[in-house]
Amino acid sequence: MGPITPSVSLMNNLVSLPSHELHRYLGARLVSESKVEFCVWSPTVDCVHISLEDREDEEPFALQKQDGGYHVGTMDCVGVGTRYYCSFDGGPRRPDPASRFQPDGVHGPSQVVCRDFSWTDSDWQGVPRHSLVIYELHIGAFTEPGTFRAAAARLDELIDLGITAIELMPVADCAGRWNWGYDGVCLFAPNRNYGTTDDLKFLVNTAHAKGLAVILDVVYNHLGPEGNYLAEAGPYLSRRHSTVWGSAPNFDDPKYGLELRRFFIANAINWLDEYHFDGLRVDAVHCMKDDSEFHVITELSQVVRSWSILAKRSPLLIAETNVFDPEMLRPISHGGTEFDAQWCDDFLHSVFAIVRPGEHLCHRRYEAGADLDQTLRWGYVHEGTFREERGRVQPGASAEVSGLVYSIQHHDFIGNHPLGKRLHQLTSVETQRAASALLLLLPSIPMLFMGEEFCCENPFQFFVDFGDAGLRTAVVEGRKREYPQHDWSTGVLPTDAAAFHDSKIGSVLNGDREMRAWYRDLLAHRKRWIGSGILQQRxxxxxxxxxxxxxxxxxxxxxxxxxxxxxxxxxxxxxxxxxxxxxxxxxxxxxxxxxxxxxxxxxxxxxxxxxxx
CATH class of the missing domain: 2.60.40.1180 (Golgi alpha-mannosidase II)
Known part of the structure; x- marks a missing residue:
């Protein structure tokens, strides 16, 4: 291995680099077959060293620190497959903060990957918002193998149903063999349990070839509690803000906040650019703690719009707001955030309040009958922004429901039940049929959860596989505290392997064929009426x-x-x-x-x- 030389292409210009280009340089970038360029943002660290896993007898090599706290350098005689660590001011060996792959998990070495792929989707135009029928799925539980390639092999089943977009629960790598995905710590690295970076690209490319859009759930409100080494790399984590799920990003730090925001926004652009995702569903935007005047979620939207113009793409931005946020879909020029859509769970919980009165699967309260009537007429019941109080309101005007994502069940609805029960199990098959007719024939964006269409009898339980015993106990106790209204004395613990394995949805052939036919017919009529123009709010x-x-x-x-x-x-x-x-x-x-x-x-x-x- 030759000496590290400063990268001319990166010297002293990363701070001025447009935010929509930064993702191309972070982490390990293949310059040639045997040369790799490294770039690590560590502004409070004097020296970042790179050490190779298979050359532990050699001295680590120091990257050169540049303006803005970026450490860069180019290594010779390394290439695709090389495993490496970063160390910060002589500390322990850690993964690269922008690692593109973690073959041995989040505690192990990062791996150099080739970011190129033989894409065949150059003619793909995406799916317009009015044609969206979203199918939310968890890669690990969607198929028995639980991999990206296995999911690709099941797409024809969804196309036959009438689905136009799949939404993947988060795939950023996190600790353990299984996880819902909301404990990600290696944000640029697809979960190694599901396959390689090329396997994920294969899934997206295959979906596009079949006419399916692919949306990715991303989490920027917190980092997972295990394998989160970002604090050792620099001021990535906030000292002012925290969440119940893990450390909050340092978005509003007066000294380092601007570059930290660019790091997270670069991650969003990376999924869209390198992996060709058609959109992002941004998790719990109201929990993205940022006291800056220009909120990071608005900046993310702005940068994505800038990138989309240059890329000639139209990615969808969907916010998980849970309740209606009047600013979310408004243009930035008019004081809004300029997202394309937002989750509005008022429909789901208003339906549930009728069929299971007195039982609450969220912290808000809903009135049986009256709240569904209000939702159908006005679009929502509860309102709030990420800066203002969120509560029940009497709308003065109808919401633009074509930008609201409705469902009758999703991962939280099912997984927050102590037994992971689905709607038809809590009510009846007849109830689900009736509720699905409303869902699929409203002018809002309908979303199904995997297995819903054939009344999957398997639960979808909350599951984690943390190695730390204290964390495992904290998860179990935390569930009880977060949802005290439930009886947690029965059911499988989220730390039990059965919680994951029992949640696999199984084959459609083992499900309710009449329910699937009902859904398929409803979606066929929806497509026809969307095309004719009658299925509109006006x-x-x-x-x-x-x-x-x-x-x-x-x-x-x-x-x-x-x-x-x-x-x-x-x-x-x-x-x-x-x-x-x-x-x-x-x-x-x-x-x-x-x-x-x-x-x-x-x-x-x-x-x-x-x-x-």
Whole structure:
């Protein structure tokens, strides 16, 4: 191995480099077949050393410190597959803060990878927001092998269903053999349990070839509690802010905050640029602690927009706000954040309040019937921003529901139940059919959770595999504290291997085929009505009767009328029949064995179409 020489391309210019380009230089970058350029941001460290795993007898080599706290240098006689460590001011060997792959886990060496890939998606244009039907999945639990390539082999099943986008739960590497993904510490490195960097690119490339968009869940509000060595590398973590899940990034540090923000934003751009993801779902944006005047989430949006213009791409930014944030979709020029969509769980919990009154799977409270009526009419029940109090409101105007992501179950909804039970297990198959008709035929963005479409009987439980015994105990106790309303005396502990293995969804062939056919037909009608233009908020009128649990959506244009009549109820609470008004031909009935036409049983849905001459 030859001596390290300063990189001319990086000398003294990283601070002035546009934020949308920084990701290309961070970490280990292959310059030639046998030459690698390293770049580590460690502003409070005097010297960063690189040591190679297979050359432990050699002296570590020092990178050169530049403006802004970047340490850079080029090594000869190293290349793809080389495993290396960083050490900071003579401290222990640690992974590269911008490591691109961790073959032995988050405590082990980083690995040099080739960032190039034989992409075949140059003609891919993505999926427009109005055509999105999102399918949330966990790579490890979506298939029996639990890998990126195994997931790619299952995509045809989703296309046949009518899905247009998959959303991957976080894949940034974290401690252990399995994890939901929200404990990531190596933010640039795909989880080695799922495969290699090329395997992830293969999944995205395959999805694009089949017409599927791929969205990635990213976490920037905290770092995981195990394997988080960033504090040794520099001022990455905040001393002012914290979260219940782990250390908070140092976004608003008066001295180092600007470059720290660029590091995290570079990570977001890297997923979009190097891996060709079609969008990012940003986890818990309201928990991204930042007292700066210009919030980091707004800066992220701004940089992504700048990158998208140069890349000639239109990536989607989706915020997990849980409640409606009136600023989230507003342009930055008008004081907003300029995201494309936001999660709004008011729909999910308003439905649940009717079918399981008194049972709460979140910290907010919902009123049975009245809150679903308000959500259908106005789009939401609770409102707040990441700077203002979040609470129940009476809307003065309807939200732009085409930018709201609705679901009837997702990873938190299921996983926060002590037994990881799904909606049909907590209620009934009939209830899920009725609720799904509302979900899939609203002008909002529908999202399914893996296995929902065939009533998967396997739970989706919370699972972690931390090596630290104290952390394992803290996770178990923390779950009890965070959701004290539940009985935690039964069920599998999240630290038990069974919590992960039992959560694999299994084969669609073992599921409810009638439910899957119901979902497929609903999505086929949704696609048809999106195309014709009738399934839009401006064509929608809502009628409801809270007392009987009746909710009717009526879309009307000069050419046609679509009526979606749904009745929701507590299981076994009533068996009466409810009348409603609709016109045209009955095209779908969730209880087809009944001879009723303009009447609904509890947990029953019907859809009518009338064409005008």
């Amino acid at each position: 064509h929608l009128m809502v009628d409801s009767c809270v007392e009987t649990g009746l909710f009717v959506l009526c879309y009307r244009t000069d050419l046609s009328c679509v009526t979606v009549a749904v009745r929701l109820s507590v299981l076994g609470d009533r068996d009466d029949i409810c009348d409603f008004t609709a016109y045209g031909k009955l095209i779908m009935d969730s209880c087809p064995e009944q001879t009723l036409t303009l009447q609904l049983l509890p947990n029953h849905a019907k859809i009518f179409v009338q064409e005008f001459e």
